[in-house]
Amino acid sequence: MRQLDEFHEEAGARGMSDPSEVGHARHIHPSAKEYVRIGVILVILTALEVWVSYSSLPHGLLIGILFFLAFVKFGLVVLWFMHLRFDDARYSRFFIMGFAGACILFLVVLLLFKAFAG
Amino acid sequence: MADTTAHAAPVEHTSTGLPSTKLAMWLFLASECLLFGALITTYVLYRGASTTGPYPSEIFDIRYTSVSSFVLLASSLTMVLSLTAAEKRDFARMRLWLVATALLGMTFVGGQVYEFTSFYHEGLSLTTNLFGTTFYVLTGFHGVHVTVGILMLLSLVGMSWAGRLPDDQAFPVEMVGLYWHFVDIVWIVIFTVVYLIPQAKPAG
Amino acid sequence: MATAASVPAPRGIIRRPTATTGWLSWFTTIDHKKIGLLYGFSAFAFFIIGGLEALLIRAQLAKPDNTLLNADQYNQIFTMHGLTMIFLFVMPMSAAFFNYMIPLMIGARDVAFPRLNAFSYWVFLLGGLFLYSSWFLGGAPNGGWFGYPPNSTTDPTIGMTFYALGLIITGLASSAGAINLAVTVVNMRAPGMTLFRMPVFVWMGLVVQFLLVFALPIITVALFEMLFDRRWGTHFFDPTAGGRPLLWQNLFWLFAHPEVYILILPAFGIISEILPVFSRKPLFGYQFVVFSGIAIGFIGFGVWAHHMFAVGLGPVANTAFGITTAIIAVPTGIKIFNWMGTMYGGDIHFDTPMLMAVGAVAMFVIGGLSGVTHAVVPSDYQQTDTYYVVAHFHYVLFGGAVFGLFGGVFYWWPKIFARQLDERWGKVQFWIMLIGFNLTFGPMHILGLGGMIRREYTYPASLGLTFWNQVSTVGAYLIALSTLVFVVNAVKTQRTAKGLANEDPWDARTLEWTTSCPPPVYNFEEIPVVHSIDEFWHRKYAEDKEGRLIRVPAGASDHAAADGHGGAIHLPTPSFWPLIAAVGLPTIAYGVLYSWWLVGAGALVTVIGFMGWAMEPPVAE
Numbered sequence: 018m019r020q021l022d023e024f025h026e027e028a029g030a031r032g033m034s035d036p037s038e039v040g041h042a043r044h045i046h047p048s049a050k051e052y053v054r055i056g057v058i059l060v061i062l063t064a065l066e067v068w069v070s071y072s073s074l075p076h077g078l079l080i081g082i083l084f085f086l087a088f089v090k091f092g093l094v095v096l097w098f099m100h101l102r103f104d105d106a107r108y109s110r111f112f113i114m115g116f117a118g119a120c121i122l123f124l125v126v127l128l129l130f131k132a133f134a135g
Numbered sequence: 136m137a138d139t140t141a142h143a144a145p146v147e148h149t150s151t152g153l154p155s156t157k158l159a160m161w162l163f164l165a166s167e168c169l170l171f172g173a174l175i176t177t178y179v180l181y182r183g184a185s186t187t188g189p190y191p192s193e194i195f196d197i198r199y200t201s202v203s204s205f206v207l208l209a210s211s212l213t214m215v216l217s218l219t220a221a222e223k224r225d226f227a228r229m230r231l232w233l234v235a236t237a238l239l240g241m242t243f244v245g246g247q248v249y250e251f252t253s254f255y256h257e258g259l260s261l262t263t264n265l266f267g268t269t270f271y272v273l274t275g276f277h278g279v280h281v282t283v284g285i286l287m288l289l290s291l292v293g294m295s296w297a298g299r300l301p302d303d304q305a306f307p308v309e310m311v312g313l314y315w316h317f318v319d320i321v322w323i324v325i326f327t328v329v330y331l332i333p334q335a336k337p338a339g
Numbered sequence: 340m341a342t343a344a345s346v347p348a349p350r351g352i353i354r355r356p357t358a359t360t361g362w363l364s365w366f367t368t369i370d371h372k373k374i375g376l377l378y379g380f381s382a383f384a385f386f387i388i389g390g391l392e393a394l395l396i397r398a399q400l401a402k403p404d405n406t407l408l409n410a411d412q413y414n415q416i417f418t419m420h421g422l423t424m425i426f427l428f429v430m431p432m433s434a435a436f437f438n439y440m441i442p443l444m445i446g447a448r449d450v451a452f453p454r455l456n457a458f459s460y461w462v463f464l465l466g467g468l469f470l471y472s473s474w475f476l477g478g479a480p481n482g483g484w485f486g487y488p489p490n491s492t493t494d495p496t497i498g499m500t501f502y503a504l505g506l507i508i509t510g511l512a513s514s515a516g517a518i519n520l521a522v523t524v525v526n527m528r529a530p531g532m533t534l535f536r537m538p539v540f541v542w543m544g545l546v547v548q549f550l551l552v553f554a555l556p557i558i559t560v561a562l563f564e565m566l567f568d569r570r571w572g573t574h575f576f577d578p579t580a581g582g583r584p585l586l587w588q589n590l591f592w593l594f595a596h597p598e599v600y601i602l603i604l605p606a607f608g609i610i611s612e613i614l615p616v617f618s619r620k621p622l623f624g625y626q627f628v629v630f631s632g633i634a635i636g637f638i639g640f641g642v643w644a645h646h647m648f649a650v651g652l653g654p655v656a657n658t659a660f661g662i663t664t665a666i667i668a669v670p671t672g673i674k675i676f677n678w679m680g681t682m683y684g685g686d687i688h689f690d691t692p693m694l695m696a697v698g699a700v701a702m703f704v705i706g707g708l709s710g711v712t713h714a715v716v717p718s719d720y721q722q723t724d725t726y727y728v729v730a731h732f733h734y735v736l737f738g739g740a741v742f743g744l745f746g747g748v749f750y751w752w753p754k755i756f757a758r759q760l761d762e763r764w765g766k767v768q769f770w771i772m773l774i775g776f777n778l779t780f781g782p783m784h785i786l787g788l789g790g791m792i793r794r795e796y797t798y799p800a801s802l803g804l805t806f807w808n809q810v811s812t813v814g815a816y817l818i819a820l821s822t823l824v825f826v827v828n829a830v831k832t833q834r835t836a837k838g839l840a841n842e843d844p845w846d847a848r849t850l851e852w853t854t855s856c857p858p859p860v861y862n863f864e865e866i867p868v869v870h871s872i873d874e875f876w877h878r879k880y881a882e883d884k885e886g887r888l889i890r891v892p893a894g895a896s897d898h899a900a901a902d903g904h905g906g907a908i909h910l911p912t913p914s915f916w917p918l919i920a921a922v923g924l925p926t927i928a929y930g931v932l933y934s935w936w937l938v939g940a941g942a943l944v945t946v947i948g949f950m951g952w953a954m955e956p957p958v959a960e
Contacts, residue, residue: 046218046219046222047215048219049216049219052212052215052216052219053212053216055212056208056209056211056212059208059211059212060205060208060209063201063204063205063208063326064201066326066327066331067197067198067201067331069331070197070330070331070332070333071197076333079332079333080332083327083331083332084327086327087323087324087326087327090320090323091320091323091324094211094316094319094320094323095316095320097215098211098212098214098215098312098316098319099312099313099316099317105151105153107151107153107158108153108157108158108161111158111161111162111165112161112164112165112168114165114549114553115164115165115166115167115168115169115552115553116165116168118168118169118553118640119168119169119171119172119173120172122169122172122557122593122640123172123173123175123176126176126180126589126590126593127176127179127180129589129644129652129656130180130583130585130586130589132179132180149526149527150525150526150527150528150532151525151526153526155451155452155522155526155527158522158525158526159451159452159518159519159522162518162521162522162552163518165552165553166514166518166552166553166555166556167556169553169554169556169557170556170557170559170560172557173556173557173560173561173590174560177560177564177575177586180583180586181581181582181583184581184582185580185581186580186581261567261571261572261573262571262572262573262574264574264580264581265574265575265580265581265582267573268567268573268574268575268582269575272563272564272567272573272575276563286946290950290953294953294954299954
């Protein structure tokens with residue numbers, strides 16, 4: 018029945034249930050305490066975002082700060098909640114390909130429209 | 136079927152040693168980046184391009200939407216707590232956190248429905264102006280993604296409850312979790328780009 | 340932990356299908372080979388339909404001021420010709436080869452997600468049928484395959500709504516298929532099959548899947564925006580409300596230029612398999628071919644605006660995209676030289692697959708050169724929207740992709756059907772096709788430079804375009820004749836030819852030829868262990884001290900007979916659910932056109948399909 022291993026449909030699920038392998042991959046996931054800590058930071062950053070958006074900072078600076086805060090939140094969720102910080106680098110490579118690709122391509126599209134000119 | 140039982144399970148032999156389902160999920164999320172990228176680009180391109188009102192500044196209630204954002208962030212936290220429970224094989228608690236995540240998700244979607252209706256009553260429909268067009272379609276696409284996520288969460292709870300999940304329940308929870316968190320990070324971007332960055336009413 | 344907790348008894352309204360033979364099994368199959376065949380047959384059927392549309396186009400243009408078709412019919416036919424050939428023929432035909440061959444070439448028993456594979460096929464087929472149902476429901480799409488708004492968004496007929504919905508559906512099929520095949524290549528390789536031992540066809544397959552994964556979501560968004568504009572009166576591309584039709588052009592070409600490589604790279608892969616086998620030499624510069632393929636994939640995302648030189652992006656943008664467009668010719672040129680290097684000094688056998696492959700290279704070079712002339716912006720101003728462009732892309736897509744795909748058909752026919760297509764008929768087909776092709780599309784260069792614009796349903800005699808149009812029409816009918824020759828050959832072969840005398844008729848180099856013809860359901864009795872590029876070749880031949888080939892005595896190359904031993908290998912069980920989930924999608928699409936109730940019903944069917952799918956174990960008891 019060894020050959021059965023060659024089938025993987027939904028079997029990530031089955032395959033990963035090997036205790037030794039899973040144990041190795043799993044115990045490096047953050048603890049519940051750490052998750053809660055990240056959650057609290059996310060809430061604080063969001064509150065900060067809202068507060069900043071009501072402030073009367075110059076327009077350019079305001080946008081810069083808001084994007085920076087969003088980026089930090091984005092990073093926290095991706096790195097901790099989605100475990101990219103702890104997981105195999107190949108997952109990150111896939112995701113970065115999509116994320117960076119999207120950022121670059123669509124920035125060029127907006128540039129073609131001179132969307133930031135005025 | 137012997138291969139799904141707890142300890143007789145074979146290690147999945149893949150060329151990379153990584154489970155195929157998880158690779159596929161990340162590839163799917165990478166693809167979704169382009170999808171939301173295109174939608175957000177459309178929104179950004181048409182910022183301030185509406186030829187008639189109502190304009191965003193007249194209609195947005197940042198405080199209300201902030202609460203929605205907190206709800207969605209909280210649902211990401213309950214999602215990872217469910218994963219922790221699953222990894223500890225505490226499946227009852229896992230299901231509890233999953234239900235909590237689904238409920239928070241429903242609160243978010245409900246909030247969105249309420250928001251849409253109130254905007255509609257203030258005179259902003261899909262066809263009123265470019266703001267209405269791009270706003271409803273972008274946030275609507277996101278809302279549909281959240282709804283699909285809720286369906287997946289509830290199915291997961293039901294299947295776990297009925298004993299129809301593979302023995303390692305943490306794996307499907309992790310997969311659905313990846314999708315759920317992705318929907319959350321999309322909202323992080325939408326919240327900033329659509330709601331927080333102030334948008335002046337166009338002169339003239 | 341009890342077994343009962345993890346493996347519940349099968350449950351549900353529908354009994355799990357188990358048959359792997361009989362007509363019903365084709366609806367429930369999740370075997371990558373059967374799905375490959377389904378893709379192949381469906382794609383070929385669409386090729387015939389798309390070809391008939393082309394013949395109508397050429398018949399209409401055979402004489403000036405012709406009235407065979409009116410302008411409206413002509414618009415629908417050229418639009419459907421383009422959509423059919425791109426989305427319903429070349430893409431699924433490539434998917435057919437990827438499905439059938441990739442698992443065999445990397446030494447796997449199936450793809451990573453067999454049921455998702457079936458789902459992709461059914462969604463593609465139903466999406467294609469949905470698109471074609473528009474002929475009976477108020478008119479086919481009529482705004483060109485590129486569907487530029489505001490023409491496409493303001494057209495009063497229903498056609499372009501079908502276009503948006505149909506392409507969203509087939510795009511979904513391709514996305515699911517692409518993720519599946521990409522994971523298959525990354526994760527399912529046999530022991531020893533490192534990335535740089537993979538056949539080039541598999542490499543090109545991998546690049547194509549990544550292009551699909553990243554390009555399709557962009558067009559999906561554009562199509563949704565078009566759908567909303569058409570169906571619910573939004574203003575995405577409505578200039579009267581401040582919308583920018585150019586946004587569509589950007590999003591469309593962001594997808595559609597990578598799409599060009601999605602169409603051609605599979606053929607490049609096939610050519611790279613055929614040339615070494617029939618030159619009896621390893622591929623010249625394997626790494627260069629692979630890396631240039633990857634480079635084409637990356638650069639392919641950075642050239643989209645060269646389709647928009649004439650819309651007024653400004654000199655900076657035009658120059659930048661002119662440069663990237665010229666740059667992409669470099670990796671493509673590298674491949675051409677590698678193929679010539681492969682043939683150089685080889686012991687060349689001109690069997691039909693080889694003729695097709697060489698023909699593809701030669702025709703692609705012509706198309707590639709006219710492509711470089713488009714990279715020069717001032718020159719492109721003259722050529723854009725003329726028949727010169729039509730000539731160019733038919734040289735690359737028909738000359739390159741279709742010749743390449745036919746090469747693959749002749750090359751792998753013995754593998755798939757255990758019969759060999761008749762060589763004489765094959766050669767006759769090749770020469771008629773080559774001559775017909777050049778007669779059809781060669782004159783279009785002249786017509787285009789002479790001022791004939793694209794998509795015009797007729798032209799006055801005074802323009803002096805008549806002669807070359809007539810030549811072109813004669814050529815088109817010759818292509819049709821060559822296709823007929825192929826059909827006759829295929830039918831005759833399946834009727835009369837006996838089994839293969841030799842299961843390795845071409846003395847091939849790659850793993851798919853180590854199994855029997857056709858391969859057993861489980862592909863390989865023992866998963867092969869791979870030691871080098873061209874693994875099968877090295878199992879058959881060694882070199883003596885002077886570098887001459889000597890045949891390794893039997894045993895190393897032998898594969899055990901397929902009977903008997905396969906019983907111990909458990910295969911995923913067939914399933915109805917992918918088909919059920921797929922049926923829901925066109926139902927939703929019809930609902931968008933006609934009734935919200937239908938949308939609800941379709942969504943319900945799809946959700947039920949996915950639920951049933953999730954509840955069902957991959958392998959039944």
